[in-house]
Amino acid sequence: QQQVKQSPQSLIVQKGGIPIINCAYENTAFDYFPWYQQFPGKGPALLIAIRPDVSEKKEGRFTISFNKSAKQFSLHIMDSQPGDSATYFCAAANSGSARQLTFGSGTQLTVLP
């Protein structure tokens, strides 16, 4: 049972474009929603995270939008750069469960120069 569904599987944009990655979750007990960035041969690294008490969070060029009623959240990358080319994972956790993450299936982003 996939509790966090992520789309699209892959995404190609031109430099300066705004890629958007979407995730939907099922478990209403989730209260922590991080996004991870992974480069080839490396472990995932936390990019940005949000809690359900806010609808949007920005950190630099990265923005999370959160819709609690729809149980959906998305990552927007403003002014994307070739260096943003990586695999992005959304995740969800119940902070009462020792922060064990449930991951989406990942989106491979390619930003063309």
Next chain:
Amino acid sequence: NAGVTQTPKFQVLKTGQSMTLQCAQDMNHEYMSWYRQDPGMGLRLIHYSVGAGITDQGEVPNGYNVSRSTTEDFPLRLLSAAPSQTSVYFCASSSPGTEGNTIYFGEGSWLTVV
């Protein structure tokens, strides 16, 4: 600052062999966990620990054992390797007191079972 260290980086096993993937963290984190990453499936939780002497199963625990004798170390044991265990394994750690409750991952261990 080492963070989360995993060894070995790469390993090839024959079916039926056993081995241990090592994980150590130097951040004094209480929580540690093991995930496996397979194409198109994201990362899936194998086992986790909330402190020394305490472990529990995650989503895909079959074929794996863990123990947590110290805060720093959380080894993952494959008792009888199977081709279905070919994957990339990531160890992670975090602490309830960590700002933002960040979960830190190691760089991964690539395991091939032939």
